[in-house]
């Protein structure tokens with residue numbers, strides 16, 4: 001979510017990992033970055049120009065800039081592939097208006113291209129201070145779940161800003177949903193929202209059961225090691241589950257392509273057959289348009 005601390009946490013991670021990591025910035029509208037990206041969308045696309053040239057508002061310009069950048073993503077992949085012997089992690093910062101990435105065609109192109117070449121993991125950065133409210137917590141979890149559902153990639157939840165607020169209660173809500181129910185009863189909110197929250201909490205219980213989570217602070221660097229352990233186990237999960245799923249999807253696509261090819265071939269054979277029949281009915285005479293060509297091909 002905007003302001004949850006993605007960029008600050010990125011900076012902390014890059015300091016921690018040093019030359020082991022390669023950094024990409026995908027936010028075309030950002031004016032200041034507390035880290036130096038190796039690849040920066042702003043070097044390729046001029047966000048302000050996109051706004052005036054295409055007559056767009058700020059959000060439309062972010063989406064269009066991402067679309068323009070995604071058309072060149074093959075070149076980015078080539079660069080990344082050439083770096084695999086020297087780097088261990090590729091970290092990608094997304095735009096503040098997260099939906100412009102998660103719900104856009106370019107976001108899908110970028111994540112799916114990456115995941116076909118590298119184990120790819122999404123990190124959902126939560127503002128712990130704000131998430132201690134029942135309704136904000138639930139909104140964040142629904143959003144995180146929808147992102148995982150859409151991308152079909154393993155996810156790590158980084159409960160950020162723990163220098164300001166402990167994440168203990170949030171972890172308890174995820175581990176045991178009866179504690180979330182208790183917290184909800186305490187809010188004294190209208191019963192409709194309580195009953196909705198109850199149903200949602202039960203639904204999300206399955207989501208929490210496999211979700212990797214850790215507590216971090218982008219400001220102090222606390223929890224980075226725990227985060228990297230989560231990334232490691234999400235990486236294994238990528239190969240065990242998501243990779244297989246992707247291969248199946250790829251096989252399905254290839255099979256679909258084969259079926260279309262077969263169908264086209266059948267149609268072509270039928271056309272040739274029909275053509276032959278027509279010609280034999282005409283007594284094998286040449287058509288009007290092939291005068292002088294004995295082969296008739």
Ligand SMILES: Nc1nc2c(ncn2[C@@H]2O[C@H](COP(=O)(O)OP(=O)(O)OP(=O)(O)O)[C@@H](O)[C@H]2O)c(=O)[nH]1
Nearest residue numbers: 001002003004005006007008095096161217218219
């Ligand atoms: N105390 C504290 N403040 C933090 C932490 N992480 C980020 N902040 C502050 O939270 C605000 C937003 O941080 P950003 O890193 O810009 O958040 P972001 O998610 O990248 O923001 P957008 O890209 O605009 O959505 C800034 O004022 C940061 O200084 C943290 O761990 N602790």
